[in-house]
Amino acid sequence: MSALLKVENLSHRYATAWAIRDINIEINQKGVVGLLGSNGAGKSTTMNIICGVLNQTEGEVYVNGIDKRKDPRGAKRELGFLPQTPPLYADFTVNEYLTYAATLRFIERIKIKSAVEEAMEKTGITHFSSRLIKNLSGGYRQRVGIAQAIIHKPGMVILDEPTNGLDPNQVIEARKLIREIANDHLVLLSSHVLSEINLLCREIIMIEGGRIVFADSIDAFNSYAQPQTIFVKMDNLPAASELQRIPGITKVEAVSPNSCHLYFSGSSTITQTIIRTSIENNWGLSEISLEKSLLDDVFKQLSHSQQ
Ligand SMILES: Nc1ncnc2c1ncn2[C@@H]1O[C@H](COP(=O)(O)OP(=O)(O)OP(=O)(O)O)[C@@H](O)[C@H]1O
Structure with missing residues (x-):
């Protein structure tokens, strides 16, 4: 069976400076995996390459065994992405927006309605189906962002700092939802908040200065605390x-x-x-x-x- 995510010798250079060097990742199981690093460490660059938003300078990315360079559309079918700023249209209702997201994901017309309903149910937003996105709280907007990321049932969901900017109650709710999502998908979550990674993740990949400095289970990370x-x-x-x-x-x-x-x-x-x-x-x-x-x-x- 192919790894859910395999990244081989990934490097990326912006203009003259290398942002990441020789990143290797292999994840075979569902659950939450944390991508941890301080500002400018290279998390977003790595995530953007995995998602296909950015083309790497060197190295390979395989999503569920699909080579991102050779079959970018196939690899994207296996991926859901919630960037730091959710890509929402404020003047759409939740239902309209998710229907649009389903269309972008090439879901068959006949299956769109049920896909939208399922995504709303999983993220707990069914009761806001006909509300305009601009009238939702930050926590619910984030839920809509997560719903668009899972609407096509990808093997892997990438969440870039998903609790950033939420109030403490919304953070608790968002973490609960992320745990639920991780029962059905591999969730790669970036954060620079250690306590969040510790609460949510099964494994940690830590990037500093564009290189992986630690990759192991959360237990191994905690026992590293000598x-x-x-x-x-x-x-x-x-x-x-x-x-x-x-x-x-x-x-x-x-x-x-x-x-x-x-x-x-x-x-x-x-x-x-x-x-x-x-x-x-x-x-x-x-x-x-x-x-x-x-x-x-x-x-x-x-x-x-x-x-
Ligand atoms: N478009 C760009 N052009 C040039 N350099 C860039 C560009 N984007 C990022 N960088 C540089 O690449 C390095 C890695 O940045 P990246 O955004 O991947 O880090 P990050 O870990 O996601 O940080 P943050 O948590 O602040 O988003 C940094 O030195 C950054 O300044």
């Missing part, structure tokens, strides 16, 4: 110099008169050494915890590995 420091609270907290004598402790940072962060190198079994040393010296250890680096720190770490 323990960095140990927090300790002791009734008789000794001087920093004494704590630094414990093998492996590299730095001590005071938090309060009886608590501190201990920076360490090597294995996290160091906590056992700290507990033992505390008992031997009667330091009165009352709290000890490993503190993992935050996702933001991992993000910075991975970004800097490319600079």
Whole structure:
């Protein structure tokens, strides 16, 4: 069976500068895959090439096994796209707009009505079918944008920063809808919001400086967040110099008169050494915890590995 999406050695140059270099992606399962990266990292360029909006300088894209260069129309049939600004016509009703979108997608005339009804039902907008798009809230406009992206039942849907500009309640609703859509499609979602990617995605592809710096499951990404420091609270907290004598402790940072962060190198079994040393010296250890680096720190770490 062909991969739902396969990208091979993809590179793109605008004028003289390379925007992306040597991007390789293979996705075989439905679900949400996050494309993460800071501003200017190369997310939109990658997505625009996959969608066929932009022709790559080098490399190949296969959507459901269809070569985008050799059969662009066939590849587009397997793709739905919601750009950052939804391509909506404000003076159309929801029904009129989706009927038009279905026509653009070459859906047979006889099947258009049912395709529109199904897309509206899946995105929860049936009750607004005859409302003008300009009279919808931002959250509902986004739903219409998602409805046009799935109207032709593509294998893959690309959503470029889909929750950008929505209010907090609309963001929650939009995420719920994206999860539902991902039961039937591969959803490639771009974002620079780590918490969003963490909530929604099964896999993460992280791009920085036009290159992939991380591509793995969300669990692997989270376990990349290695323990960095140990927090300790002791009734008789000794001087920093004494704590630094414990093998492996590299730095001590005071938090309060009886608590501190201990920076360490090597294995996290160091906590056992700290507990033992505390008992031997009667330091009165009352709290000890490993503190993992935050996702933001991992993000910075991975970004800097490319600079
Ligand atoms: N039309 C263009 N002409 C020249 N350079 C461009 C063009 N579009 C993008 N770039 C450059 O290519 C690089 C990648 O841009 P891209 O828009 O793909 O990044 P992005 O990750 O989508 O960023 P953002 O989150 O800000 O949209 C950036 O350095 C950008 O300045």
